[in-house]
Amino acid sequence: MNIGVIVFPGSNCDHDCEHVFKDVLAQNVTMVWHKEKSLVGLDGVILPGGFSYGDYLRTGAIARFSPVMSAIKEFAKSGGLVMGVCNGFQILLEAGLLPGAMLRNRSLHFVCKDVHVRVENAATPFTGACKPGQVLKIPIAHAEGNYYTDPVMLAGLQANAQIVFRYCTPDGRVTLEANPNGSLDNIAGIRSAEGNVLGMMPHPERSAEELMGNEDGRLIFTSMLESLRNRPLKMVGA
Amino acid sequence: MKAKIHVTLKQGILDPQGKAIEHALDSLGFKNAANVRVGKYMELDVSETDKAKAEAQVKSMCEKLLANTIIEEYRYELV
Amino acid sequence: MKAKIHVTLKQGILDPQGKAIEHALDSLGFKNAANVRVGKYMELDVSETDKAKAEAQVKSMCEKLLANTIIEEYRYELV
Amino acid sequence: MNTNTADIKDLLAQHNLTEDEFKKIVDILGREPNLTELGMFSVMWSEHCSYKSSRVHLKKLPTTGPRVVQGPGENAGAVDIGDGLCVVFKMESHNHPSFIEPYQGAATGVGGILRDVFTMGARPIALLDSLRFGSLDSAKNRHLMRGVVAGIAGYGNCMGVPTVGGEVRFDDIYSLNPLVNAFCLGVAHKDKIFLGTAAGVGNPVIYFGSKTGRDGIHGATMASDAFDDDSDQKRPTVQVGDPFQEKLLLEACLELMANDLLVGIQDMGAAGLTSSSCEMASRAGNGMELDLTHVPRREPGMTPYELMLSESQERMLMVAQAGKEEECIRICRKWDLDVAVVGKVTSDGLLRVIDQGRVVAEIPAKSLADDGPRYERPYSPPPYQEMLTNLNYDSMPDVKDANAALLSVLASPTIASKRWVYEQYDHMVRTNTLVRPGSDAAVVRIKGTNKAVAMTVDCNGRYCLLHPYEGTRLAVAEAARNLVCSGAEPIGLTDCLNFGNPERPDIMWQFVLAIEGLKDACEHFQIPIVSGNVSFYNETNGLSIYPTPMLGMVGLIDKAEQAMTQWFRHDEDAIILLGKTRDDLGGSEYLKVMQHREQGSPPLLNLETEKALQDFVLTVIREGLVESAHDCSDGGLAVALAECCVSGPDVRRGAVVKLELGALRRDALLFGESSSRVILSMRPDTVEALLSRAADAGIPAGRIGTVGGDRFIIDVAKGRLNEGCRIDLPIDRVWDRWAHALEEQLRHE
Numbered sequence A: 001m002n003i004g005v006i007v008f009p010g011s012n013c014d015h016d017c018e019h020v021f022k023d024v025l026a027q028n029v030t031m032v033w034h035k036e037k038s039l040v041g042l043d044g045v046i047l048p049g050g051f052s053y054g055d056y057l058r059t060g061a062i063a064r065f066s067p068v069m070s071a072i073k074e075f076a077k078s079g080g081l082v083m084g085v086c087n088g089f090q091i092l093l094e095a096g097l098l099p100g101a102m103l104r105n106r107s108l109h110f111v112c113k114d115v116h117v118r119v120e121n122a123a124t125p126f127t128g129a130c131k132p133g134q135v136l137k138i139p140i141a142h143a144e145g146n147y148y149t150d151p152v153m154l155a156g157l158q159a160n161a162q163i164v165f166r167y168c169t170p171d172g173r174v175t176l177e178a179n180p181n182g183s184l185d186n187i188a189g190i191r192s193a194e195g196n197v198l199g200m201m202p203h204p205e206r207s208a209e210e211l212m213g214n215e216d217g218r219l220i221f222t223s224m225l226e227s228l229r230n231r232p233l234k235m236v237g238a
Numbered sequence B, C: 001m002k003a004k005i006h007v008t009l010k011q012g013i014l015d016p017q018g019k020a021i022e023h024a025l026d027s028l029g030f031k032n033a034a035n036v037r038v039g040k041y042m043e044l045d046v047s048e049t050d051k052a053k054a055e056a057q058v059k060s061m062c063e064k065l066l067a068n069t070i071i072e073e074y075r076y077e078l079v
Numbered sequence D: 001m002n003t004n005t006a007d008i009k010d011l012l013a014q015h016n017l018t019e020d021e022f023k024k025i026v027d028i029l030g031r032e033p034n035l036t037e038l039g040m041f042s043v044m045w046s047e048h049c050s051y052k053s054s055r056v057h058l059k060k061l062p063t064t065g066p067r068v069v070q071g072p073g074e075n076a077g078a079v080d081i082g083d084g085l086c087v088v089f090k091m092e093s094h095n096h097p098s099f100i101e102p103y104q105g106a107a108t109g110v111g112g113i114l115r116d117v118f119t120m121g122a123r124p125i126a127l128l129d130s131l132r133f134g135s136l137d138s139a140k141n142r143h144l145m146r147g148v149v150a151g152i153a154g155y156g157n158c159m160g161v162p163t164v165g166g167e168v169r170f171d172d173i174y175s176l177n178p179l180v181n182a183f184c185l186g187v188a189h190k191d192k193i194f195l196g197t198a199a200g201v202g203n204p205v206i207y208f209g210s211k212t213g214r215d216g217i218h219g220a221t222m223a224s225d226a227f228d229d230d231s232d233q234k235r236p237t238v239q240v241g242d243p244f245q246e247k248l249l250l251e252a253c254l255e256l257m258a259n260d261l262l263v264g265i266q267d268m269g270a271a272g273l274t275s276s277s278c279e280m281a282s283r284a285g286n287g288m289e290l291d292l293t294h295v296p297r298r299e300p301g302m303t304p305y306e307l308m309l310s311e312s313q314e315r316m317l318m319v320a321q322a323g324k325e326e327e328c329i330r331i332c333r334k335w336d337l338d339v340a341v342v343g344k345v346t347s348d349g350l351l352r353v354i355d356q357g358r359v360v361a362e363i364p365a366k367s368l369a370d371d372g373p374r375y376e377r378p379y380s381p382p383p384y385q386e387m388l389t390n391l392n393y394d395s396m397p398d399v400k401d402a403n404a405a406l407l408s409v410l411a412s413p414t415i416a417s418k419r420w421v422y423e424q425y426d427h428m429v430r431t432n433t434l435v436r437p438g439s440d441a442a443v444v445r446i447k448g449t450n451k452a453v454a455m456t457v458d459c460n461g462r463y464c465l466l467h468p469y470e471g472t473r474l475a476v477a478e479a480a481r482n483l484v485c486s487g488a489e490p491i492g493l494t495d496c497l498n499f500g501n502p503e504r505p506d507i508m509w510q511f512v513l514a515i516e517g518l519k520d521a522c523e524h525f526q527i528p529i530v531s532g533n534v535s536f537y538n539e540t541n542g543l544s545i546y547p548t549p550m551l552g553m554v555g556l557i558d559k560a561e562q563a564m565t566q567w568f569r570h571d572e573d574a575i576i577l578l579g580k581t582r583d584d585l586g587g588s589e590y591l592k593v594m595q596h597r598e599q600g601s602p603p604l605l606n607l608e609t610e611k612a613l614q615d616f617v618l619t620v621i622r623e624g625l626v627e628s629a630h631d632c633s634d635g636g637l638a639v640a641l642a643e644c645c646v647s648g649p650d651v652r653r654g655a656v657v658k659l660e661l662g663a664l665r666r667d668a669l670l671f672g673e674s675s676s677r678v679i680l681s682m683r684p685d686t687v688e689a690l691l692s693r694a695a696d697a698g699i700p701a702g703r704i705g706t707v708g709g710d711r712f713i714i715d716v717a718k719g720r721l722n723e724g725c726r727i728d729l730p731i732d733r734v735w736d737r738w739a740h741a742l743e744e745q746l747r748h749e
């Protein structure tokens, strides 16, 4: 597969995503500068973590105007797989590709640590290799991961199984103490209504190798690759 | 013309920063401060002499960039 | 009484946030926006009826906590 | 300068120059300097930039070795790690700015050290920070600590460079002079190191990065200036950092370097445009002409004086190959940086500054950069030194309630878990962090190889106060021990020497002894010092900090999977203690916490014993005999054992330990800080082999207990002179105290 990793000024997990796809999963990776206007030839797209535009004003607020974002919208509209991790998730929210907004962490601190998330929907292109309800240990590293949306939208997310990951205890209970940032309904990741766009705060690329002592995050990437292999042909290079 | 823009969290949205400041004020001995809310204040120059046009522009800046209307509201004045 | 407090960077102090926003506005086509400066805006209730006393308190809050007077300046009004 | 004598005196005082130094300037120029020139001399000849009090002593340090690619003198040092790669690292202080404005002071400290490393052509892959604060009982100290930690986080996280380790210690002496030292390490190709040199007459000099504002003018002189109660007045000199801009600068630099366009490059740190230009010219034996008209500015009306002295952050100066200007400019623009050709390399050795067609300064570059004054300042021990080391053991009651004592020492913020700090740092970005903060040293793999590097920062200032020579040797030993316990061979060292006012003979004495200790220990361990920094004048109202020669040591692990951690890993594993325990309570954390004394002689250190121990530990780790290894130092044996039990990432494990008291005191056995000791854990079936190996190597070793259970038990049998005692606590209680003490003390408001 040919996976595009979008590079915004200030992205800093771009090399990490590249490393996982290229060196761990032996895929082709194209680094896509944010001024590109086309995504032709790509099978899937990752918006990596980092501090695009320094996170000034609001996280993701400025990056969403990068020229590449129109191409990403087109790509998503035509069914292409788009995944935003951390800052990438924040950008997808600001760009309206996913619903809701991020508030500052309840603690007001940046927090970097392992957390556990429960797979709430294992029938997405990004979680196919997981079992429903499976608990994954994946690190977070953010200051604004406190997901918010209004009650109507939240009910919609719940009803459409758009909540993909929830913060939980190691044994899979969704509790207040397991919530590292105050996120509504312990939401750690959501998908679009159509299902082909995913945003998640935890960093699966940080737990995708044996040497790092944790391979849980790798499931997300292998799920993605698997569903790309199985997709109907018409979507190629959309 | 100078635009003065206030962007604040919508009513009903929890403001952890405001809460933290309230708490800090309290422990500094300012017991009678309450309901602290924190927002952003921005100033910028608009090189436009027609007030109506300038207003339209600033409104559009707010809608597009300066505020996230899912969680924030904004107001502005031009001087 | 409600205090409305503006905290802004002192003249001459670098405002990286303002710079980034200006750049973004420019690339959004708002070519005539310039000198963007970003500050904080805070509102809080002071349970004090004597205006002079309330003022003294708010000033002291600003000095002690709300503004970092090394790089920021503040102003407030009471309503 | 058309000024009368009184005015000159004033001017010199404002610029921290002596009359002799002024005379020397007049000699060099053959005339009186104008104000811009005076300003340039004053920053370059400040203690901070010229090392005028320390240079004669720093010369004694060992700086060479088979692995050394670049020793002191450049932006950072470089050490060969094989595979055509080297690690580039350095440590730097930002103490004074952080006291004035903790967030920005600490943030710009991180920014500065990152630039030092990436100007050498290395991509930064790890940061560490070493911090000293006064007691957290004071609101001011809590405020300082919160601000400093947030500032380090704010800058490092945004840059995408993980902060993988560090050190925080507390002592009231640092209340008015907190220490903020930042360490950065990067990786570069050995044959692609870039230096700060202005070679090639006629080559263009290009400015890039942020615009120049009035930030930090006099910053360099301020860093060489003790505080007094007027320090508030100096506040406008605070610089504000923009990590986003620095991230762009980093990527632009690495792209410029990959494209073979540069002759030399240097960041604009302290003394900004002045230092970068004159140092680059001087290194190449050339001159440089700068035309200020082209310098990008943030504010109107800036004078040549201000432009030359500004310390605006995130700026660089490069000398490009002639004809490659356009390509350089294109790359800078791609990264949205300000960029301008501001001058050229000349042959006359002069730094000539032009503004609006007028020469506003003309000074031999070498005289600014290298011919600053050098002082052999007098030194002698302070009269109180003997009182400090004098500790009468007989007058001190031995520990009675060992449970309570352990819990108190674990709750001391110097000992307690630093999780509150390092969780605010992104310590995993770049996906190399094999050993995260929380073990003896951090371990970061080098992608593209099987190797990893281990890093630690260490210094016990209390030991250094009690005996600067011994204290510094102990710091070297501890740093190396931390690396070895992580499975790494020490290969290089950077230092950051924080001291008081060098014009005082007692402070200078501390400094000279510390250098001697550093030299002796490094020579013995054969660890070269490849970079460093001196921070003097850490005193307020005449009160100096403890001598704090902070060390940042780097080690190499040939097989990344052999990286070792400090925590127990399996129930039933045997616990082994290597090394000998003596009556070493002098300068211990226990004495400070339980008896409020900072007194005595620091623990005895024998370099041969230490080296033998370290060689042994490294060998058995590499042979796979060991499940965990932990250096035993602050807080002594009881604390180190407790850390082995509770510092692991997912689970806490109990332990049952039995100790022989022999002729020792109970408190010395449990909490004394004898050096050259390590705690290992291993599968029970390998114990015998290990013990016989240790005996062969002449290392004292014995099995002291077993991992497992839900209690932390240390049984101390009756000794020849003293009664025994027992620590017996639920392991969760031990954990809770250690894990949450710091947070609780910070949560006051």
Ligand SMILES: Nc1ncnc2c1ncn2[C@@H]1O[C@H](COP(=O)(O)OP(=O)(O)O)[C@@H](O)[C@H]1O
Binding pocket: D129, D130, D131, D163, D164, D165, D166, D167, D168, D414, D415, D418, D421, D422, D425, D436, D437, D438, D439, D440, D441, D442, D456, D457, D458, D482, D631, D633, D634
């Ligand atoms: N300021 C800090 N930043 C990051 N990590 C820190 C900091 N202070 C302490 N740590 C981490 O906490 C652990 C314990 O620190 P310390 O007690 O100083 O270790 P040691 O005594 O082994 O040198 C180490 O892994 C260290 O890297």
Ligand SMILES: [Mg+2]
Binding pocket: D439, D440, D482, D631, D632, D633
């Ligand atoms: Mg240690």
